[in-house]
Amino acid sequence: MNGFLKYGVLVLFMATVFNCSDNKTDDGDYVSQPTPAPLNIPQIFSENILDPVIPIDNPQTIEGIALGKKLFFDPLLSGNQTQSCADCHSPQNAFTDNTRFSEGIDGIFGNRNSMPLFNLAWNYDEKFFWDGRVFSLEHQALEPVTNPIEMHNTWEVVVDRLTQHPEYPNMFSNAFGNGPITREKVTKAIAQFERTLISANSKFDRYLLGEAQLTPQELNGFNVFMDEERGDCFHCHGNPNNPLWTDNIFHNNGLDATFSDLGLGEVTGDPADNGKFKSPSLRNLAYSAPYMHDGRFNTLEEVINHYSEGLQNSPTIDPLMKKVDEGGVNLSDQDKADLKAFLLALSDPSFINNPDFQN
Amino acid sequence: MKKILTIIAVSFAFLACSEDNDDNIIPAPSQVNVSFNFTHNWDNTLINSSNLTTEIVTNEHGEEMSMARIRYLVSRLELTHSNGQTYLFDGYKFTDLSDETTYNFTPENNTIPTGTYTLKFIWGFNETDNVDGAYADLNSASWNWPAMLGGGYHFLQFDGMYNVNTTAPAPFNYHNGTARVSTGVFEQNYAIIDLSTEIVISNNAVIEVKMNIAEFFKNPNTWDLNVLDTPLMPNYTAQKMMQENVSTVFSVGTVTQ
Secondary structure (H helix, E strand, O other): OHHHHHHHHHHHHHHHHHHHHHHEOOOOOEOOOOOEOOOOOOHHHHOOOOOOOOOOOOOOEHHHHHHHHHHHOOHHHOOOOOOOHHHHOEHHHOOEOOOOOOEOOOOOEOOOOOOOOOOHHHOOOOEEOOOOOEEOHHHHOHHHHHOOOOOOOOHHHHHHHHHHOOOHHHHHHHHHOOOOOOHHHHHHHHHHHHHOOOOOOOHHHHHHOOOOOOOHHHHHHHHHHHOOOOOOOHHHHOEOOEOOOOOOOEEOOOOOOOOOOOEHHHHHOOHHHOOEEEOOOOOOOOOOOOEOOOOOEOOHHHHHHHHHHOOOOOOOOOOOOOOHHHOOOOOOHHHHHHHHHHHHOOOOHHHHOOHHHOO | OHHHHHHHHHHHHHHHHHHHHHHHHOOOOOEEEEEEEEEEEEOOEEOOOOOOOOOEEEOOOOOEEEEEEEEEEEEEEEEEEOOOOEEEOOOEEEEEOOOHHHOEEOOOOOEEEOEEEEEEEEEOOOOOOOOOOOOHHHHHOOOEOOHHHOOOEOOEEEEEEEOOOOOOOEEEEEEEOOEEEEOOEEEOOOEEEEEEEEEEEOOOEEEEEEEEHHHHHOOOOOOOOOOOOOOOOOOHHHHHHHHHHHHHOEEEEEEEO
8 A cells, every 4th residue: 555655656756847847848948827817707607506517628728809899800711711700690789680590701601690609608518509419618619610602711721811910820829828720729719609699698697687677567577488378488598597598409490381491309319309499598589680590580570470370280290389389379469569679678689799809 | 767667557557456355355335325226117117317208198088298308406315224324425417318337326425334234315405405596507507597586406307209199299388396386486496316226235336216206197186298397397286296196206126236
């Protein structure tokens, strides 16, 4: 046992030595460490839901976030250097855009609506895109750069441009230490910036914190939302104790009787998943029209009418879509108007105007 | 460096050997650790994440039905020794049938003496525990029960379709939680599941708890989904019928030790 203790001490000592050498490059130069910048978790989240997901190999740092922000707004990432992430994910639109489909650098349109970006670190399952095909924010950011109908570039070109750039090499060193710029470092930085896009200051948030009053119409709209006999929205879209206003889970919400886009089913290969798409958050609807995975609805009235009277039956429709044989829950005109008023109270002007998120 | 690695490797080899020897020498322990494994069936057909959404079953009333989603909550698991001593385990267990990692439950403090026990637990949360918004993990799973219905948490969310063998399948949402008597008046609706099966614990053990899903539609109330499908959460009578029917849903299965 004494012998083992001795070896244990030896191992510990070696680990300490190796650890100390972390700050030193091969040339013996010391490099500065990036400055930790933990997410500022809003009270309404810290009091109610689990902590955000931060990968252990990509902690938030001041330098990483600054680099990610610069990359997010830089058209350098696209093939012909005309399009940045922000072109389809604009701050003023809660980081989506205002068109049904988005135009890539070659003038080609996709078939999905650009997703708004906020509170992404609270997507606990870390399945991203409407169909959940990518795990983790770091991996998500790899895809649009090379997608031929989006930024239509190669990572080799991106890395080469960044390496030749007058500012980026230094920024990468500051964020991730010395060594070559890689696609992994690029998406790590973008993910760090995206995790800072936190929205938790809507009128309803302030109501929950006792800092604002709702109108009678907004209050009734909230009751419609929470009432299983009327809206029954809360099973998929959260509640005051889950202020993300989404479950980040995949549902067939009765948009179509047959599917031209299989959604989750395309990813899993399971026909039982056909027509399922991720529930989007109901925050910031005032800025994120059009709605649904294919942007088919231009207004909230159309969305509410869909759930009220427009449901289409199909083999994979979620059983939470009640009264599908009657087209839906058949809300009164007053309840529809009130529900819309409540939904708009989930929008957060301070989010779209946050100077930290502007180019 | 090579030398150090060799030393470490040799040390591990010795340690590994000595553990085996210990196993042979140590007598049966008087204190053991227990955990629980919840399994699910429809009468005798095992239901898990692989067949939850594909299995077509027939309920007691005769409707063919499919299952889309089953999540449920139990709490205050407690083993009672034959000498009368009780061991209440901390925590609660939230199970999602689509996620088999949620089937197991290992309480933080799970040490008990060997002996013969019976198991009981709470279906859902009792009045003390069913505090609106109190549990971050359950909030994050959108497991909340609306304040207008008494607040707190769901005990069960069971969604599916019935009459799936007809041209008009219809959805059901068999959700259980606090019962609303009238506006602003609520009645606790949890159930105490007290299983009389003797569980003999002689070593570290995994106790299987079986849920027979079919029982939700069977005893004592034969459930007619054509009448009670959705919405059921605000329906006092339906809520009390669910509370009655859950009493025969669980049983003790195999004890692995």
